[in-house]
C-alpha cells in the first residue's frame with residue numbers, strides 16, 4: 001500500500017486528487033486540514049460516504065503550512081511515499097491585500113514542508129510534488145512553455161516562484177525526487193466562488209433563475225488557458241510515477257478572454273451577458289497578467305498526458321452544476337421548510 005499526503009485536501013484540486021488516488025486500490029490518502037471555527041470540508045465530505053471507494057483509506061490530520069513543527073510531526077507519523085503540496089492562499093487579487101501572509105504560506109510554507117520531506121527522505125524515500133503556477137510567467141509573451149523566462153506580476157506569483165526554485169534546489173542539492181507542475185488555470189464545479197469562472201457560472205445561472213439581478217466584474221480583456229481540474233490532478237500523479245523527477249507545464253493550449261467566458265456561460269442559459277454585467281474598480285489588480293497560453297508538449301510526450309475536457313465542456317459542466325444549485329435555492333425560498 002502506498003501512502004500519499006496531500007496539503008490543501010479541502011481545496012478544489014486536493015479533493016479531486018484524493019478522489020483520484022482513492023480510486024486506486026493501492027493508495028492510503030492522508031490530508032492535512034487547518035483548524036477553522038466551522039468545518040469547511042464540503043469538497044471532501046462525499047469521500048467519507050458509505051459507498052465511497054476507499055473511505056476506510058482516507059485520514060485527516062490537523063496541521064498548517066505556517067507551522068513547521070506540525071509538518072515535521074505529521075511527516076514522522078505518516079511516513080508518506082508521496083507528498084503533494086497543494087495548500088496555498090491561492091487568490092491572486094487577495095495576495096495584493098495580504099502579501100506577507102501569502103508569502104509566508106505559499107513561499108516559506110513550501111520550504112517548511114520541503115525541510116520535513118528532506119529529513120524523512122534520509123531513511124524513507126519520498127516523492128514530492130509542488131503546485132507551481134502559470135502566474136509565474138506573468139508578463140512573459142505567450143505561448144509560455146518550459147523555456148519561457150518567468151516574470152511574476154503579483155505577491156502570489158512571486159511567492160510561487162520562490163517555492164518553485166526551492167523545489168528545484170532541493171532536487172539538485174539533496175537528490176530529492178521533487179517535481180514542479182506549472183499548471184495553467186484549471187476549474188470545475190468545485191472551484192472557489194470568487195475565481196472568475198465560478199463567479200460567472202454562478203452569476204449567469206442565478207440571474208437566469210431570478211435570484212440575482214446584476215454581475216459586477218473587473219478586467220474583461222485578460223485571457224486565460226482554462227482546463228478541467230479533474231484532468232490536471234492526473235498529470236500531478238503521473239509526474240511522481242516517472243523514473244526521474246522533472247518539471248512540466250500542464251495546459252490546454254487554448255486561450256479565451258473573460259468576454260468569451262461571459263458569452264459562453266450566459267449563452268448556455270440563453271442570456272446576453274452585455275445586458276447584465278457591470279464594472280467595479282475593486283476587482284482590478286495593481287498589475288495584471290494579460291495573456292496566459294500554455295505549451296504542454298513535454299507533458300504530452302513524456303507523461304502521455306492530455307486534457308479530456310475542452311473549454312465548452314468545462315463551462316457547460318459548471319453551468320449545469322450551478323443551474324441545479326440555483327434551482328434548489330429558488331425552491332427553498334419559494335417553499336421554506338419543505
Ligand code: NAP
Nearest residue numbers: 008010011012013064065086087088090131133183185186
Ligand atoms: P484552493 O481551492 O484555494 O485550495 C487551497 C487549499 O490550501 C485549501 O485546502 C486550503 O485550506 C489550503 N490552505 C490554505 N492555507 C493553508 C495553510 N496555511 N496551511 C495548510 N493549508 C492551507 O486552491 P486550488 O485551486 O485547489 O489549487 C491548489 C494548488 O494549486 C494551490 O497551491 C494553488 O496555488 C495552485 N494552483 C492552482 C491553479 C488553479 O488554476 N486552480 C493553477 C496553478 C496552481 P482551507 O480549505 O482550510 O482554506
Ligand code: G4F
Nearest residue numbers: 090092133134135184185194195196197217218219222283
Ligand atoms: O479567476 P482568477 O481570479 O484567476 P487567476 O488570477 O488567473 O489565478 C488563478 O489561476 C492561477 C494560474 O494561472 C493560479 F495560480 C491561481 O491560484 C488562481 O487559481 O482571474 C482570472 C482573470 C484575471 O485576469 C482577473 O483580473 O479574470 C479577471 N477578472 C475579471 N473580473 C476577475 C474578475 N477575476 C476575479 N477573481 N473576479 C472578478 O470579478
